[in-house]
Amino acid sequence: MIDFSIRRNASKLKYFTFALVMILALWLIFLVSITRQQSIYQLVGPNDNPYWNAAQFRTAADDFQASMFRYALNTEHDTQKLKFDYEILVSKYFIISQHSDSTYFAYQQPLYATTIEKLRESFARMDALMDRFPQGGPAVTQSILDELGHVALSYDQFVKAIGAADIKRRDAVLKNALRDREILLYSNIGVSLLYLMALLMFARSARNFEKAYETARQVAHTKQVFLGAINHELRNPLQTIVSATENISHSPLDREAMLAVLNIDRAVKHIETHMRDLTDFLKLDTNKISLDIEEIDLAEIVSRAARKFDARAAEKGLRLVATQETSATSFISDEQRVQQIVDNLVENSIKYSNHGLVEIRYGIDGRAQGFPVHVEISDEGIGMDKEKIRFLFSPFFQHQFPGNQAMPGYGMGLAVVRGLVQVLGGKIAVESEPGKGTAFRVLLPYESGPPDRRFAQPDAE
Structure with missing residues (x-):
């Protein structure tokens, strides 16, 4: 109207x-x-x-x-x-x-x-x-x-x-x-x-x-207000489920019961991830997100993401590979937010791929001006056309498999990724082609912290 x-x-x-x-x-x-x-x-x-x-x-x-x-x-x-x-x-x-x-x-x-x-x-x-x-x-x-x-x-x-x-x-x-x-x-x-x-x-x-x-x-x-209320109302029951699961896991259980507890724990962690994304989206939308700036290691962040999603990739028959392109991997930023960016992009690539390779290529090029830190996550999944790329970073947007097969989640992860990249002073780009896969490229400045905190930029390779 x-x-x-x-x-x-x-x-x-x-x-x-x-x-x-x-x-x-x-x-x-x-x-x-x-x-x-x-x-x-x-x-x-x-x-x-x-x-x-x-x-x-x-x-x-x-x-x-x-x-x-x-x-x-x-x-x-x-x-x-x-x-x-x-x-x-x-x-x-x-x-x-x-x-x-x-x-x-x-x-x-x-x-x-x-x-x-x-x-x-x-x-x-x-x-x-x-x-x-x-x-x-x-x-x-x-x-x-x-x-x-x-x-x-x-x-x-x-x-x-x-x-x-x-x-x-x-x-x-x-x-x-x-x-x-x-x-x-x-x-x-x-x-x-x-x-x-x-x-x-x-x-x-x-x-x-x-x-x-x-x-x-x-x-x-x-x-x-609505999303905040939903987030608040779901967090308390979720915490109750987490506590109950931990208590049950400490009790003697047979194999079938233990598998059920592990499934519950995996589902709870999945919900926690979405709740975190929802919370961060609300903070980004109201400019209330905070940063903890320190010297961090990009190699450790990528390694944690690879270990976290390796089993999930193997379940779908995918190969998850991390490639370090430069010897320098330390820079100044918020470790938790960079980890969140990498995790969301890797999870997205695995979600929309049924075969082939999911690769994480990263490094810090001291010769690059403005944005020396780069992380690229590419896959050989279903890909998408240019029309869908326009809405890819919009909240609640979900790309579907051929045949309109529904995907889990509610389309908030990439919106949070773009918001976090912008808060850190970087930029994100995507290239995709239907049937051939998608590649996300994140560029970050060497230092995302306040102007009075400066670290020497690594020498060029």
Whole structure:
């Protein structure tokens, strides 16, 4: 239920985050659209005053027309000046007829384009007349003056078209400004709402996580209390059985009765081992485990484990072998805890093996940095796949033989092993392959004690 609530809130938070990202993306697109060069140009308008170009065209037309009138009245005789004035007029026409920034908005008006087309036709006719000027006489001069009359009239059309274009541009700018302000307003409201909703979701998720944490803490506490109570309630009857067994063993017994007493004693010791693991697990879970740090001999620890489990291995047809890989075997740690680690791993290898070899390889490599002490327990048992290795050190996890054959125990030994290895400052790794066996490798520091207790590390082999 806790995991479902967390996943549900995480899913909602993911959707809100996605929506917020989309809104921000649209917001950025909007900002780019209103700040791009074309939008700014449409807002500001052309840099050149379109009226100025039209006025220059009108001035050039008036100058040329005045010169032609003087020529017709015989007061102007410089024909080269007349042709020069005409070229100036043509250049001014060229400026207002081109599609440029200054004429962009004017060309949006049909009147402007129509007037330009009429002027183009007039200039085509005047070009032909100027080719015959002054040889064509008064008739050509009069025809040029007539065309100039049409050119003069076009100025009013230019003014109307430019004015209409300017009004239209201003209306469009106002409309776009109002639209952009509206978009800006609503987008700000949307982003603010999404931000507020995201804050609410974060706050709600924080509360849910806090509740889940408190629930998990209570469950862990209940588990510890329950396991502690079970441990306490079983220990007293177990001690009674131990005392009774010892008393009976001191009495004269026949062979059958003695075997029964030995079986009871073996079962009691097995239960004591599990009770010890349970006690240590509770201490590890509450960080209350204590260490007795001293100089210890790894060879003696392995030898005791080999003697302890040799008979059990022989019962299953297994060979239990201990291999010392270095001459140095002394280091600084807790002897009882290291013995417990080795015993649990050897017992686990024997439990999940039906044939072959169980080997304990150990030593202290002075050249190794950080973790010179190593103990490796390998077997040729059933092995396991990578999926099961993930849960191997979890409490109450038990690997099964093929065919779902149940195994004795309650899956606490390896969880205790990992906890003890970590308390001693070491690390543990496992390699396994189904049908080929499993290998546990424990690495420990040369000294697990307090910093003020230092012993010389052995020389490298």
